[in-house]
Amino acid sequence: MNTRNIAIIAHVDHGKTTLTDAILRQTGAVIDGASMDSNALEQERGITIYAKNASIKYKDTKINIVDTPGHADFGSEVERVLRSIDSVLLVVDAQEGPMPQTRFVLKKSLEIGHKPIVILNKIDKPAADTARAHDEILELFFDLGATEDQLAFKTVYAIGKEGVAMRELTNPRINLEPLLDAILEEVPVAPHNVDAPLKAQPFNLGYDNFLGRLAIARVYEGVVKTGSQVLVKKANNESENGRITKLFTFDGIRRVETEQAEAGDIVLIAGLPNIYIGDTICDNSNTETLPVIHVDEPTIALNFLVNNSPFAGREGKFVTGRQIRERLLKELEVNVGLRVDFEDDVVKVFGRGELHIAILLENMRREGYELQVSQPRVIIKDIDGVKSEPFEEATIEVPSEMQGVVIEKLSKRAVQMTNMKPDGSRIRLTFEGPTRGLLGYRGQFIIDTKGEGIFASRVIGFKPYAGEIEKRQVGSMTSMTGGKALAFSLANLQTRGTLYIGANTEVYEGMVVGNTAKGEEMVVNPTKGKQLTNMRASGSDENIFLTPPIPITIERGLEIMTDDEYLEITPTSTRLRKQFLTEAERSKVKRKKED
Numbered sequence: 001m002n003t004r005n006i007a008i009i010a011h012v013d014h015g016k017t018t019l020t021d022a023i024l025r026q027t028g029a030v031i032d033g034a035s036m037d038s039n040a041l042e043q044e045r046g047i048t049i050y051a052k053n054a055s056i057k058y059k060d061t062k063i064n065i066v067d068t069p070g071h072a073d074f075g076s077e078v079e080r081v082l083r084s085i086d087s088v089l090l091v092v093d094a095q096e097g098p099m100p101q102t103r104f105v106l107k108k109s110l111e112i113g114h115k116p117i118v119i120l121n122k123i124d125k126p127a128a129d130t131a132r133a134h135d136e137i138l139e140l141f142f143d144l145g146a147t148e149d150q151l152a153f154k155t156v157y158a159i160g161k162e163g164v165a166m167r168e169l170t171n172p173r174i175n176l177e178p179l180l181d182a183i184l185e186e187v188p189v190a191p192h193n194v195d196a197p198l199k200a201q202p203f204n205l206g207y208d209n210f211l212g213r214l215a216i217a218r219v220y221e222g223v224v225k226t227g228s229q230v231l232v233k234k235a236n237n238e239s240e241n242g243r244i245t246k247l248f249t250f251d252g253i254r255r256v257e258t259e260q261a262e263a264g265d266i267v268l269i270a271g272l273p274n275i276y277i278g279d280t281i282c283d284n285s286n287t288e289t290l291p292v293i294h295v296d297e298p299t300i301a302l303n304f305l306v307n308n309s310p311f312a313g314r315e316g317k318f319v320t321g322r323q324i325r326e327r328l329l330k331e332l333e334v335n336v337g338l339r340v341d342f343e344d345d346v347v348k349v350f351g352r353g354e355l356h357i358a359i360l361l362e363n364m365r366r367e368g369y370e371l372q373v374s375q376p377r378v379i380i381k382d383i384d385g386v387k388s389e390p391f392e393e394a395t396i397e398v399p400s401e402m403q404g405v406v407i408e409k410l411s412k413r414a415v416q417m418t419n420m421k422p423d424g425s426r427i428r429l430t431f432e433g434p435t436r437g438l439l440g441y442r443g444q445f446i447i448d449t450k451g452e453g454i455f456a457s458r459v460i461g462f463k464p465y466a467g468e469i470e471k472r473q474v475g476s477m478t479s480m481t482g483g484k485a486l487a488f489s490l491a492n493l494q495t496r497g498t499l500y501i502g503a504n505t506e507v508y509e510g511m512v513v514g515n516t517a518k519g520e521e522m523v524v525n526p527t528k529g530k531q532l533t534n535m536r537a538s539g540s541d542e543n544i545f546l547t548p549p550i551p552i553t554i555e556r557g558l559e560i561m562t563d564d565e566y567l568e569i570t571p572t573s574t575r576l577r578k579q580f581l582t583e584a585e586r587s588k589v590k591r592k593k594e595d
Contacts, residue, residue, distance in 0.1 A: 003190040003264040004183060005218070007066040007081050009109065010091035011099035011456065015121040015160040019091060020054065020067045022163035026176050027056040029252030053204075053216060053266060055250035058180050064250065064266045068105070078105050080277055080293045080336065082112055084203035084218035084266070087187040089179075090116040090137075094128035094157075097136040100395045100458040107144050117186050118155045119179065123169070127424075130157065130169065154186050190264030191220070198222035198230065200281040201290045202269075205334045211246055211270040213333055217281060218266050220290065224281070225260040232272055233280040235292040245271030277336055295336050298350035299390040299435055299459055302357065302558075303374040304328070305346055307568055309577055310482065310508040315570040316370025321347075324371055327364060335360070350379065352459075354439065358555045365554075365571050372566040372577075376558055378435045380465065387465040390435040393418075394457040397428045398449050405448045413437030414466045434466040435459070440559040474498075475521045476562065477514035478578055479507045483527035491544045493524055499549040500576065501526070510581025512565060514549075523583055552576055564589075 008016045023029075054065045066085060068078040082088065088109045092098055098106075109116060118137055120130050134155060141151055156179050158165040165179035166172075199222060202215035224230075226247045232240045248255040248268035261267040269281070278293035306312075306321045313319050318327065325347060328340050338360070339350035351357040354376060361373065381388050394415065398406055400422070406429065407417060415433025422428075438457060445455050477497055487503040499514040507513060507526055516522050550556075552574045557567040561576055564586070568575040580586045 002061045003064065003192070004061060004087075004187045005064045005066075005085040005190055005264070005266060006087050006089055006183060006187055007068055007078075007085045008089045008091060009068050009078060009082075009105040010121075011093070011096075011101040012069075014091050014093040014096070014099075014102075015158075016091050017067055019089075019119070019121065019158060019160035020065060022160055023065070023176055023180070024054060024056060024252055026163060027058055027180075029054065029056045052253070053250050054253045055266075056252070059184065061184060062265075063180075063183060066266075078108070080203045080295060082108050082114070083291075083293050084201065085114075086190060087114050087183075088116045089119055089183075091119045091121050091160075092133055092137055093125075094120045094123045094130050094133050095125045096397070096454070097133040098140045100393060100456045103140060103144070104458050106140065110141075110144050110146050110150055115150050115186065116153055117179075117182055118153050119158050119165075120155060121158045121160050123157050124159045124162070154182055156182050192262065192264045193221045194223050194262050196221040196263070197287055198224055198281065198283040199287055199290065200224055200267075200269075201293075202275055202277050202279060202281070203293065205275075205277060205336070206268070207330070207333050208270070213270075213273050213275060215269045215272060215275045215281075216266065217269055219261055219263050221263050222283070223260055223262050224267060224269070226258075228283065230272075231282050231285060231287075232275055233282060233287070233289045234276070235278060235289070237289075239285065240274060242272040242275075244269055296352070296459070297379075298337065298339050298352055299379055300353060300357070300376045300439070301348055301350045301379055302376045303346045304349050305372050305374070305566070307370050307372045307570070309372070309511075309568050309575070310581075311506070311568075311570075311573075311575075312370070315572050317368035317571075319370045324369065327367070327369060331360060354442075354555060354558050358558060361554050361569055365569050368571055370570045372568045373558075374566060375561045375563050376439060378439070381462055383462055388462040389465050391432060391460050391463045392435050392438055392457045393460050394431040394433070394438060394455065395428065396431065396445075396453060396455050397423075397426055398453040400425060400427045402449050402453065403427050403429060406445070406453070409441070409444065409448065410437070412470070413441065414469050432460070434463075434469070437466070437469050443556055443559050474515040474517060475519045476512045476565070476576075476578070477516055477522045477524050479509060479511045479513050479527075480523045480525050480583065481527055482506075482508040485513065485526040486529050487544045487546055488530045489524075489526050489528040490546055493526060494547050496522065499547070500552050502549045503546060508577075508581070510578045512576035512578065515560070 008020055010016045052067050056063050066081045068081055090106060120133055123130055156165050157169055163176055164173040165176045167178050200217045200219045202217040204216040206214035208214055226244055229243050232242055247258055249258050249261055255268055280289040304324055325342060331338060332340060337352045341348040378389050396406060410431055415431045415437045417429055418432050419430035442455060445453060485501055485503055485505045485507055490499060490503055497514050497516040501513050513526050554574055557574055557576055561567055564579055566577050566579055568577055580589055
């Protein structure tokens with residue numbers, strides 16, 4: 001049976017997973033209701049976080065499909081997948097056209113030499129413009145230096161949620177067979193040299209509580225068998241012997257145990273505890289190692305600490321430094337975009353972006369971990385004697401009347417506009433600036449655009465340091481005492497800013513309960529009650545009306561926290577707190593800094 005290996009790539013929310021699910025259903029690979037987004041967080045957020053494998057059989061051909069994430073923070077997931085497949089399906093929203101992550105994944109794919117099949121998805125949208133989207137994609141191919149062969153890409157039109165595809169817009173909308181036929185026509189058959197010595201390379205990692213580390217690998221040459229002795233060659237030319245204990249292939253989204261797999265297939269290998277992405281699995285010491293798979297470097301760093309607040313240990317099962325370190329070591333088994341420095345007393349974690357870190361923290365809290373983290377900081381490097389920091393390109397689409405406030409806010413953060421493109425009543429703006437300037441802006445962007453804007457960004461590399469950036473225009477409202485917050489006190493405090501807590505919320509001294517609109521730091525008493533007397537006064541029995549608070553989530557906390565605060569994360573609560581809980585301690589530290 002012939003094998004074709006493809007990856008589905010696109011910007012976030014352009015319909016990759018919906019399309020993949022429809023392909024699996026129509027080919028009978030899964031039952032109704034099953035989805036590639038099997039992780040609970042993926043289902044809640046509606047985005048793909050982890051690259052996943054599936055397999056279908058169509059016209060006596062096995063098609064291995066890898067569904068990749070679309071968010072820039074998970075670009076490392078996409079990058080390593082592209083090396084292990086033979087072509088890509090580039091999915092583009094027919095209304096939005098190419099977006100930042102479209103450029104990133106397409107650039108990587110073209111550099112490797114793939115000839116993409118372009119899928120213009122969501123053509124049923126009222127504002128869909130397939131001709132404009134097609135021209136923008138062609139322009140993007142030119143910009144990225146595509147070859148003549150790559151420029152002659154095949155275009156398929158689709159509505160993923162309805163499970164239909166067409167070669168021409170005028171064709172009847174029946175099913176996805178036109179897309180599957182295009183895959184058979186355009187994607188080269190995977191080389192099937194089974195007589196050569198074994199040569200395979202992992203492009204993804206998994207973990208099983210019983211089998212340990214799992215390597216998801218492409219078999220390039222030869223045959224891999226259960227129980228066989230193999231050699232794992234590292235990028236530094238070191239080698240390690242191992243034995244394959246279990247071998248799995250994919251049938252739909254299920255893994256199926258097998259005794260052997262041949263060249264051209266994608267398999268799941270157990271029994272190699274020290275295997276890593278980009279290693280070469282072979283059975284002969286003379287075998288030449290495959291090219292190393294490089295993953296983009298992290299751009300932000302923050303500290304993970306043991307929770308030492310007055311409420312520490314109330315909710316979490318895993319609260320010690322040793323347990324947090326063990327969990328991070330386990331995360332490093334599968335999360336290749338993450339780096340962790342365990343050398344100091346404080347664990348320093350490096351990630352690709354705020355969402356990348358937020359997903360890790362959300363998974364940890366759901367598993368019962370309790371910890372606190374410091375404010376995320378960008379990684380500063382010295383490149384050829386020049387102080388450098390990561391820069392990003394941001395693409396923003398907003399209603400025309402809202403462009404002024406967006407441009408004003410970003411210019412204050414040292415982010416400069418590079419392009420402006422009107423599109424009817426909306427306008428698409430392109431900006432370039434330091435990651436520092438964009439950290440913490442997304443929440444403000446949603447408020448400024450009343451939820452009508454689209455914000456997407458991608459890291460474009462390290463550039464010279466952009467100088468100081470003043471971002472926060474509000475101060476913290478910090479509790480001076482512990483107890484239960486009372487409505488009477490909160491009603492007075494809400495006139496000074498925005499509250500993060502509601503009535504009857506338990507607070508402690510040093511906990512941040514809100515922000516102040518004028519930007520000054522305030523020490524407040526949210527537990528203060530109404531003074532009761534025997535005297536009646538006019539207006540003393542008025543109703544108290546509280547504005548609903550803005551609760552602190554992990555992502556919001558990472559955005560709004562300052563450098564003198566920690567974000568406290570437990571299985572059921574997320575709180576902002578000062579690093580030094582008492583006003584006396586904070587004043588002492590402030591005086592030391594001034595001296």
